[in-house]
Every structure is written in structure tokens, then in C-alpha cells.
Amino acid sequence: MPPPSGEQFSPHAGFQFRTPRQCMDDALGQALGKAKLWKMELTSGLTENRAAAIDLEEFCRKKRLTMRYVLKVLRLNTLSSSIKSAIMNGTQPKTLVLRDLLQKPFPLVWGEQARM
Numbered sequence: 001m002p003p004p005s006g007e008q009f010s011p012h013a014g015f016q017f018r019t020p021r022q023c024m025d026d027a028l029g030q031a032l033g034k035a036k037l038w039k040m041e042l043t044s045g046l047t048e049n050r051a052a053a054i055d056l057e058e059f060c061r062k063k064r065l066t067m068r069y070v071l072k073v074l075r076l077n078t079l080s081s082s083i084k085s086a087i088m089n090g091t092q093p094k095t096l097v098l099r100d101l102l103q104k105p106f107p108l109v110w111g112e113q114a115r116m
Contacts, residue, residue: 024090027098032084035076042074072102080110 042059060067079101086092096116107113 028087080113
């Protein structure tokens, strides 16, 4: 049955296909996922009476990772939601790469992050 008013039917209507430039950077996406997961693991069971649900040193030891690396990845949780969305959608600037986010300090204020 043809669509009403003579419109052409498209099996892909409503879907947006990503162009090659819009593919998510896997390294960035995985690092954001780790940051979120690790934050949840570290804060699960957090109460007013406990400073932390799990000791950071213990967490690093269990993961067999250095504290320096874990702290750098956890810092990704402070990225603005618009930057996180751009990364997950593959629309972040090409100059935004994981190596720089982990090695170079970035502002904590979201408005300043937008100028990165």
C-alpha cells in the first residue's frame, strides 16, 4: 500500500546514518565508559558515615592499575555532558583525543571546556 499523499516510502525513514567522520572514537568511548563504571564501583554503598565505599589503593591493586592512571581516567567524569555526548555521537572535534585528555589538564568549568 503506497504512503498517503504520494510520498515515497523509504525503509530507512527516521534513521540517521553516520558518515565516516561521525564514527565514535572507540578509545574515547571506552575511556568514558571506564570512568563511569569505576566511579560507580568506588562510590557504591557510599553513606554519610563512610568516606568512601572502597579504598582507592585497594581498587587500583585489584584492577592491577597504577593510581595515577585510574585518577586520570576518573577525571573524565568531570567533562561536560555536551562533550561526552559529542564523543559518543562521534561529532567531537578531531583534535579532541584521549591521549591529550589523559596527559594534559583540562578545565573543570564546563563553559571553559567548550573552548578546548
